[in-house]
Amino acid sequence: KAGVTQxxxxxxxxxxxxxxxxxxxxxxxxxxxWYQQTPGQGLQFLFEYFSETQRNKGNFPGRFSGRQFSNSRxxxxxxxxELGDSALYLCASSFGVGETQYFGPGTRLLVL
Amino acid sequence: GESVGLxxxxxxxxxxxxxxINCAYSNSASDYFIWYKQESGKGxxxxxxxxxxxxxxxxxxxxxxxxxxxxxxxxxIAATQPGDSAVxxxxxxxxxxxxxxxxxxxxxxxxxxx
Numbered sequence: 001k002a003g004v005t006q007x008x009x010x011x012x013x014x015x016x017x018x019x020x021x022x023x024x025x026x027x028x029x030x031x032x033x034w035y036q037q038t039p040g041q042g043l044q045f046l047f048e049y050f051s052e053t054q055r056n057k058g059n060f061p062g063r064f065s066g067r068q069f070s071n072s073r074x075x076x077x078x079x080x081x082e083l084g085d086s087a088l089y090l091c092a093s094s095f096g097v098g099e100t101q102y103f104g105p106g107t108r109l110l111v112l
Numbered sequence: 113g114e115s116v117g118l119x120x121x122x123x124x125x126x127x128x129x130x131x132x133i134n135c136a137y138s139n140s141a142s143d144y145f146i147w148y149k150q151e152s153g154k155g156x157x158x159x160x161x162x163x164x165x166x167x168x169x170x171x172x173x174x175x176x177x178x179x180x181x182x183x184x185x186x187x188x189i190a191a192t193q194p195g196d197s198a199v200x201x202x203x204x205x206x207x208x209x210x211x212x213x214x215x216x217x218x219x220x221x222x223x224x225x226x
Binding site: 048094098103104105 | 154
């Protein structure tokens with residue numbers, strides 16, 4: 001069974017731009033969560049989706065948003081990029097809520 | 113506030129020895145705990161998990177111990193191999209089984225010496 005896939009793997013943007021990242025969960029998984037990983041803050045929870053509904057949101061500004069489609073694929077969007085948004089963005093999927101989360105390889109975003 | 117801390121940021125062991133990585137958590141309501149391994153350039157890889165109704169769980173070469181009294185979690189790796197070199201994260205789910213939010217520790221870098 002294929003793992004979690006994320007596209008693109010690498011991205012370079014400039015301040016003020018917006019970006020959309022994509023995540024395809026493991027087949028059959030319906031829950032998708034997003035995390036931001038930086039050297040200073042570590043791994044931080046962004047949001048969680050199940051059946052196209054956002055169930056929980058982390059402590060991030062409204063510039064960070066996401067959505068989930070009926071096939072469980074998910075996207076996250078960051079608008080008005082700031083230098084501090086440079087990070088590895090990780091997507092994790094699980095069969096259901098409260099189940100083990102499996103991570104994708106991440107999208108490394110660099111904001112110049 | 114929510115936090116999952118690690119006692120040591122780095123750990124160096126000899127190949128073949130056993131490794132123990134420790135983790136302290138702060139939320140008494142957490143009922144699910146996970147250990148992940150992250151190699152350079154990769155996403156976190158699931159190692160083992162444990163629910164709060166257990167105090168020990170074993171996998172292949174790994175054992176997780178949970179002490180709810182002192183809110184402590186540990187990962188034991190038996191007969192460490194070069195491929196075990198990575199950063200290890202503990203994580204807790206403070207919202208219970210109704211949610212999917214994980215709170216991660218800062219990680220411990222494990223180095224295996226030949």
